[in-house]
Amino acid sequence: MGLALLVTGGTGQVGRELVARAPEDAVVRAPGSAELDLTHAGTVIEAVTALAESAAADGLDPVVINAAAYTAVDEAESNRARAFAVNADGPRVLAAACSSRRVPLLHISTDYVFPGDGDRPYATDDPVGPRSVYGLTKLAGEDAVLGSGARAWVVRTAWVYGAHGVNFVRTMIRLAGERDTVSVVDDQRGSPTWTGDLAAGLLELAARAAGDAPPAARVLHCTGAGETTWCGLARAVFEELGADPDRIRPCTTEEFPRPAPRPAYSVLSNDSWTAAGLTPLRDWRSALSAAFPELVEHK
Numbered sequence: 532m533g534l535a536l537l538v539t540g541g542t543g544q545v546g547r548e549l550v551a552r553a554p555e556d557a558v559v560r561a562p563g564s565a566e567l568d569l570t571h572a573g574t575v576i577e578a579v580t581a582l583a584e585s586a587a588a589d590g591l592d593p594v595v596i597n598a599a600a601y602t603a604v605d606e607a608e609s610n611r612a613r614a615f616a617v618n619a620d621g622p623r624v625l626a627a628a629c630s631s632r633r634v635p636l637l638h639i640s641t642d643y644v645f646p647g648d649g650d651r652p653y654a655t656d657d658p659v660g661p662r663s664v665y666g667l668t669k670l671a672g673e674d675a676v677l678g679s680g681a682r683a684w685v686v687r688t689a690w691v692y693g694a695h696g697v698n699f700v701r702t703m704i705r706l707a708g709e710r711d712t713v714s715v716v717d718d719q720r721g722s723p724t725w726t727g728d729l730a731a732g733l734l735e736l737a738a739r740a741a742g743d744a745p746p747a748a749r750v751l752h753c754t755g756a757g758e759t760t761w762c763g764l765a766r767a768v769f770e771e772l773g774a775d776p777d778r779i780r781p782c783t784t785e786e787f788p789r790p791a792p793r794p795a796y797s798v799l800s801n802d803s804w805t806a807a808g809l810t811p812l813r814d815w816r817s818a819l820s821a822a823f824p825e826l827v828e829h830k
């Protein structure tokens with residue numbers, strides 16, 4: 532059977548890519564916040580009800596993918612109530628609606644739920660301990676979804692970039708044309724994740740979630756393979772542009788104080804993903820090369 536997908540946050544960088552890569556026989560609704568605001572419970576319940584009813588009428592399998600979030604990490608420190616409303620209360624309502632209408636839910640979460648002081652990739656069952664308000668809100672969202680009784684999966688990802696929206700890779704492409712040198716932190720490690728590969732992975736999981744053999748593990752990690760620092764990623768962007776990577780100057784986190792603390796070590800182990808029989812995402816460096824034509828086209 533084909534899928535009927537409701538993608539919340541459909542105007543975001545992950546949401547847009549989910550729409551672009553959805554299978555041809557899928558029916559997709561991907562509203563942005565103006566059309567479906569997660570903090571408006573009535574609208575959320577109506578949207579899930581409409582999805583369940585139209586899928587039943589069309590003989591499709593309904594799945595909700597929650598790609599909506601309050602993602603302004605620094606602003607969240609001073610806008611705590613709004614961040615909790617969108618990242619925790621909204622998913623709670625969404626998951627309850629999915630539970631009562633028996634619609635599977637994929638909920639996207641983040642490496643920021645971990646303390647970020649580790650020295651080996653975080654497993655899904657490693658102790659959490661967010662250091663930022665954003666991380667706290669996303670963890671509360673995970674708990675709400677997993678405790679809702681819905682057939683739900685939490686997918687944690689990290690260092691996401693794509694051709695749309697605000698992200699580090701797009702910023703570096705812009706700065707390459709504006710500045711001679713750019714200082715970039717070299718003491719935070721993570722795994723860059725291209726929205727194209729992430730969306731393909733989420734859609735594979737959506738098909739499994741709707742089918743007869745859904746993954747038993749309810750928390751999964753899905754990032755690009757391998758790891759680097761922000762400085763390493765910036766240098767790779769310059770290489771792709773044909774610019775001199777030495778124009779990127781390594782610096783420390785201390786030199787760039789931000790309102791929200793950033794994890795020093797954010798690498799997630801993707802073992803849960805492969806153990807569930809899902810296709811691992813490619814190495815981050817090859818993904819960047821594959822993504823680059825599109826990134827440049829939309830710069």
Ligand SMILES: NC(=O)c1ccc[n+]([C@@H]2O[C@H](COP(=O)([O-])OP(=O)(O)OC[C@H]3O[C@@H](n4cnc5c(N)ncnc54)[C@H](OP(=O)(O)O)[C@@H]3O)[C@@H](O)[C@H]2O)c1
Pocket residue numbers: 539540541542543544545546563564565567568569570597598599600601602617639640641642669687688689690691692696697
């Ligand atoms: N970006 C990263 O590096 C990263 C890393 C790890 C995890 N994640 C997670 O990945 C998911 C997708 O993130 P993204 O990078 O695609 O974010 P994004 O580009 O900032 O998009 C966020 C989306 O959420 C929507 N949204 C915001 N407030 C909303 C509300 N009250 N109700 C409904 N929708 C709302 C936005 O809609 P409008 O634009 O219409 O307002 C937008 O479509 C999020 O769960 C995020 O926490 C991201």
